Amino acid sequence: MYKILEKKGLTVNQTLYKVEAPHVAEKVQPGQFVIIRAFENGERIPVTPVRWSKEEGWVDLIVLTRGKTTKRMEVELQEGGYLLDIAGPLGNPAEHFSGKKILAIGIMTGLVEVYPIAKMWKEEGNTLITLHVTPEPLLFMQEEFESFSDKHIIDAYPMTETWIPDLGVHAVDSVKKIMEEDKPDMVFIVGPTEVQYAVFNVVKEYGVEMEVDLHPIMVDGTGMCGACRVTVGGEVKFACVDGPSFDAYKVDFEELISRNNFYLDKEQFSMKLYLESIQGGAQ
Ligand code: FES
Structure with a gap:
């Protein structure tokens, strides 16, 4: 059991859940993630620690409410309560670089994962341009990014009904502008696969190196279940043990997009039932 030291709605x-997890805080490195389980028989959710303290033994996790389990977490978990499990750290740490001009992009909550990696790259002697593309009500972490980025660009726009297409349109426009004006020599992006693919199609026109953090459906996080299978360079890889970061030029984005959407209807149905149960006062 992992105690929730602090819970705060950011948007x-x-x-944000600050959780006591000394074994994670001790070992985690930028680029790695954990898999949490909040409830008995509940779904396992991959989350990237945004900050941590090795000395004090805690990690900060920022969770986007997007399905039944994350909604239950938002409603039912409180400060002083507990998460059932935290497995990790999992996945490979981000690569180390110096002397590069890097554009690091966070799409909506993807910004969480960008934070420890971009901060590390800045400390290692790279020039860092960071970009956050998001609907305005979900804008966050502005001060944190401004504190270390050479330039932090925000593309925030009013909330719309069509999330992914609008994120894609904004991301593509902003990235085109940055590629022309700032001429980065490496691009890194965390966000929905559809948006990563749209941005990749811009970046490849410039022949610039690009890394993507992939987020397929995950179950065990240890390479055993096969749920997070992705095709990279024509080979089968598992995002949890071979990634999560991959060379964008080698990723089969179209296959991944269709796999990611496989359970969408069931997720939406399950969320609908949960909302009806809490609104109706049941259980
Ligand atoms: S989550 Fe099971 S193989 Fe990666």
Whole structure:
């Protein structure tokens, strides 16, 4: 059991949980993630620690409410309560670089994962341009990014009904502008696969190196279940043990997009039932 030391709503649907997890805080490195389980028989959710203290033994997790389990977390978990499990750290740490001009992009809550990596790259002697593309009500971490980025660019726009296409349109426009004006020599992006693919199609026109953090459906996080299978360079890879970061030029984005959407209907149905149960006062 992992005690929730602090719970704070950051935006309309992003919640910070500061959790006592000394074994994670001791070992985690930028680029790695954990898999949490909040409830008995509950779903396992991959989350990237945004900050941690080795000395004090805690990690900060920021969770986007997007399905039944994350909604239950938002409603039912409180400060002083507990997460059932935290497995990790999992995945490979981010690579080390110096002397590069890097554009690091966070799409909506993807910014969480960018934070420890971009900060590390800045400390290692790279020039860092960071970009956050998001609907305005979900804008967050502005001061944190401004504190270390050479330039932090925000593309925030009013909330719309069509999330992914609008994120894609904004991301593509902003990235085109940055590629022309700032001429980065490496691009890194965390966000929905559809948006990563749209941005990749811009970046490849410039022949610039690009890394993507992939987020397929995950179950065990140890390479055993096969749920996070992705095709990279024509080979089968598992995002949890071979990634999560991959060379964008080698990723089969179209296959990944269709796999990611496989359970969408079931997720939405399950969320609907949960909302009806809490609104109706049941259980
Ligand atoms: S999550 Fe099971 S193989 Fe990666």
